[in-house]
Amino acid sequence: MAESSGDATRIMVAVNESSIKGYPHASISSSGAFEWTLNKIVRDNASGFRLLFLHVQVPDEDGDSILLSRTLNLVQSAGQTMIHGFDDMDSIYASPEDFKGMKDRNRKRGLHLLEYFVNRCHEVGVSCEGWIKKGDPKEVICHEVKRIQPDILVVGCRGLGPFQRVFVGTVSEFCQKHAECPVITIKRKPREIPQDPVDD
């Protein structure tokens, strides 16, 4: 092998929001994967690495175009203006402009999530960049790996109890098989696993 070691090692880190705290809080898994990367790989060699943060927003949860069209149909058939299934239950969505506003808000929330990671990188002096994509996380992550060609992909994964050792989260397992670069899955430590599995 004749690898060039002159350029920085580019590590893509897939990050997502906390499923209980929501935006802009990072999930325990992705912040854990990120801190592990800093502590165990980057260490004090900040100039040797560049971190690439990818946040994938799921259309069904974020009022994206797919949901928008489906929900508008629902409004028209039911004759109601109140839409269920969103975080913003205080708001009323009655026109396409309302949905556009929500899309913008979710985009901003995604940016605030990335801001957390970018700020941490600046604290330790490692160069980085972050971007947001919409779609199925596992598919988008693999597609972005193909497009960006990082040296390593780091994916956090929800923890494993004593009887769950065989289990590896769907996204990380899919990426390990399909991503066209070496993949590191960082499993949460037992002490970091919330009592309720949904509290990630």
Add this chain to the structure above:
Amino acid sequence: MAESSGDATRIMVAVNESSIKGYPHASISSSGAFEWTLNKIVRDNASGFRLLFLHVQVPDEDGDSILLSRTLNLVQSAGQTMIHGFDDMDSIYASPEDFKGMKDRNRKRGLHLLEYFVNRCHEVGVSCEGWIKKGDPKEVICHEVKRIQPDILVVGCRGLGPFQRVFVGTVSEFCQKHAECPVITIKRKPREIPQDPVDD
């Protein structure tokens, strides 16, 4: 997370011999995984890492105790002194001492394999250690991970052609699921894949 970054990151690298060249030559997969680790993770931060080389010898191929007892039974029942199924087909194994000699030879060959990796580490100034175990590689690797508790396990894996992208070698796939530490699987590059799949 409050990881200590004071100690070196301990990277366990599973290494094996070339299946066509035999000892002491390293397989393309394991030497590729090792060089990748040096180039992409260790980089010029040699003092930040310690490499732990584990070589697992498979009893069925190496004249180990399990094979020895089974083979001796075969000799006794067949009344022959010529044993088939080994590399050393020129030799005649007629007594337990002959097998012991072969065991020692295989052990020495394994040490020569480790010597290659240890020498490379000394060239680049990264600290390391290596050891040999007998058994089923995937089981032994996971057992050693549990015992040694490295920060990362690096496993090479035979390459993937255009129609084999889903395939991940059994050992690496097993380790990804069962090893109790983050695992990096380094797939061979297409250009490194021999014409004959057995030539690894």
